[in-house]
Amino acid sequence: MKSIVIYFTQSGTTKAAAEKIAAKTDSDIVEMTTSDVYPDNFDDLVAKAKEQIDGNERPVINEDFDFSDYKTIYLGFPIWYQQPPMIIHSFFEKFDLTDxxxxxxxxxxxxxxxxxxxxxxxxxxxxxxENGFRSNSDLEIEEGLAL
Structure with missing residues (x-):
């Protein structure tokens, strides 16, 4: 079965990592988006992330992914306050990831x-x-995919 890279990004850093991972694994790739507005200003973004965490919010995912053709999902996201953005909680709650x-x-x-x-x-x-990994550099991606 095939693999897919799903990623959530705000600054473009995670998108760049996702594109490299998709190329190295011969995976399909799709960005995960939400209608929530995230500020471009870093301080305002941090405040928005903290607000979502404190409120245990679940941003709505715009896409309705069909994973029936996929066995492996590479899931990319930035770290906000030492944890995944709340949209990652939404991802696991919205989609049936059995098997x-x-x-x-x-x-x-x-x-x-x-x-x-x-x-x-x-x-x-x-x-x-599976074991997750940091993907800020080509070396980290290479090491992470070797797990």
């Missing part, structure tokens, strides 16, 4: 994947969660 392998990859200026791993383990529902 799917999810391999998370993150982008972060300072955090390793291990900081968000407990959150991922709590939200994975019925998906098989």
């Amino acid at each position: 799917k392998t999810v391999i998370p990859f993150i982008t972060s200026g300072s955090s390793s994947f291990s900081v968000c791993e407990p959150y991922m383990n709590n939200m994975k529902t019925n998906a098989k969660l």
Whole structure:
């Protein structure tokens, strides 16, 4: 079966990593979006992320993904407050991931994947969660895909 890269990005950093991962794994690729408006200004973005976390919000995902042709899902996102953005919670709640392998990859200026791993383990529902990895550089991507 095929694999797909699904990613959520605000600055474009996660998109760049997603494109490299899709090319290296011969995966399809799709951006995950929401109608929520995220500010371009970093300080305002941080405040919005904190507001969503504190309110336990679940942003609505615009796409209705069909994963029937896929066995592996590479799921990319930035780290906000040492955890996945709340749209990642929405992803695991919205989609039936039975018999799917999810391999998370993150982008972060300072955090390793291990900081968000407990959150991922709590939200994975019925998906098989593989070792996640940080994907800020080509080397990190190469090492992460070798897991």
